[in-house]
Amino acid sequence: MADSSEAKVISERVSVAGQETKPKPKKRRRLKVAHPERCIGCLGCMFACSRVHTGNVSLRDSAIKIQTQGGIEGDFRVVVCRGCNDPPCVRACPVGALERKPDGSVVFHEELCTGCGQCQDACLIGAISLGRGSKPIKCMHCGACVAFCPHGVLTFEEVPS
């Protein structure tokens, strides 16, 4: 989804908050919810995700979700793809629309997707959800959310090979 101008935008974002700035890591990187207890519920990550990947303003189209438990009086739950090494969403897809690449990243082939929702059911943490047209919204671990988190809740980690 992200063309080169998108990638530039993302790397700009990354520099905005003074986080890591390497646009092309050698090893696979994935998001890590490092400090969920620091979340203030601004939803900046969700807006960043939909803004960068769809260009529009939406909460539903965000791959990362900030959930409340008992309203804002309770603790926030940060739901985002863990970048599993053996991803259940890939295994659950009956048509191969979710493909695991050799480096461990997962790409989504929209043209193959039938919108059956089995990927959504397969993920216990609810990190993959169906958006418009019943197509899954798959986190690409691009880091837009990391750059727009004002409290360092999110970070990147390198995936051990």
Next chain:
Amino acid sequence: MLRRVLYIDLGNEDAWVEERQDLFDQWMGGTGVGIKLLMEECPEGVDPLSPKAPIIFCIGPLNGMFPVATKMVATFKSPLTGELGESYAGGRLPLAARFAGHEAIVIRGAAERPSYISINNSDVKIKDATSIWGVEAQTAGMILREHEPGIGRRSIIRIGPAGENLVRYAGVVVDTYRHLGRLGLGAVFGSKKLKAMVISGTEHVEIPDHKRYREVYNKLYRTTVQTDVMEKYHDIGTSVNINVLNWLKGLPTKNFQSSSFPEAENISGEILADKYLFRRLSCAGCPIGCIHIAQLKSAFSTHHEFEVRKVSYDYEPIYSLGSNLGVSSAEGLLQLIDACERLGLDVMSAGVVLAWATEAYERDMITPQETLGVPLQWNNVKSYMNALEYIVRPPNEFYAALAKGVDYASAKYGGADFAMALGGNEVSGYHTGPASIVGQIVGVRHSHLDNAGYSIDQKAAKKQLSPEQMVDEIINEDNSRGVFNSLVGCLFARGVYTSENIIDALGAVGIEKTKDDLDSLGKRIFDEKYRFKTREGFDLSKVRVPKRFYETVSTLGKVDPQTVDEMLRLYRKKRGWL
């Protein structure tokens, strides 16, 4: 962008949507559309608590689109002042309205029995709320969460017993820690048997030019988080001003008998942050997180059994329920704030009413029979807790009078000279000088936020300003805030949203405006509000200024009544009203 008005009629349980592009083109959104719809919907001279009085909610074109554009405005006829009612809140409310696809919501009529409104996208239902009528505001929210969709992206606004019982300064609690607090919207809800409104949605907003949008977004985001324009709100929060204003002799103390409080340090933002603050939250779409939550832990037995309350605090509640009542402990202060939260009272009016009552009690204008044996004395937190309960469920005439506001109570029992209201609205926490007084007199809703007179006074403390310069600044703020409140931005971010940035942000969502357009919009909105005010009987020349303002030294020294009169004369002249 969806520019729709959702109409809800509680009387015949009907709801429909109208496209009103013209309305939004002409009045932008937020407070602009809010006042226009109020003019359309509110019959002249209507009883604010009758079914014919409407409630109007509006967001604006920047809500959900840009950082810190996080407020929704409600317009109504105030049951406290009998004229313009206008109140703002953040939390998740504006965002929920945005994604439900409604920029404005008009509520007409009254329900037959206790009800709540459930809005999920275009699906609007009026549901039975009988079983939660009488339930405290926080608990009502907890219960509704179990029944409504949209977890994590919805907003639940509700009243407490104060609104149900028509306390004229009852507020509406928004997502627990935020409030449509001022001027009695809670009572208007109560009069309609409307306990709550739940909004959620899954709409999205198409942006015409993605690249331009992201550029402007980044610029505003950077200004918000990387410069010092919002640092005050980020760290200690608005309560940082307790020590500052105390030092400046601008902190109203014991019903404005003094402008500094020897024990201010105990209830200061610094002490609260160091000892009680356990969490900060933000309104959805704001990276600052200025909502400060204190943990109030108190033992209820000698066996290490505790009750823990989570209490949000800000400058104004600390003034009204703290220094202005002589409350010198953080625990006492937090208990009082929590009581207002549960009962659904506006903290500012509640504090000013109690402060007047305390002084009247001290002067024997009120008897212990009238207070039902409650000794209303400075710093007597237990008495104040009892009094708040009695105000909400008045057992006698005295408490029923307190429930109608300080103007009403002082008209009945005397003590108008120290009944601290301007334009019928209990005043905010500043005794900084003449601009604060004049600002609240002339302000469209008689709020310190109409034109920030308190800030003009503080400026004048550093660099002398003539009465005329002060009036010019008040007029400038009156008008420019009308524009900002149409977008609808959080006033804490007004430093981020310069005219240039507003024009850029609007352009990025497809609304092209010039500086002149904005200036004329600000003036039109102000004029329209005054049209409503005067139609409903407001007369600027008849505003009562409590003598107390002239007796107590302020940041700028003792305020001379002639200065206030002169500023009001200049104001009228510059507005073309002479």
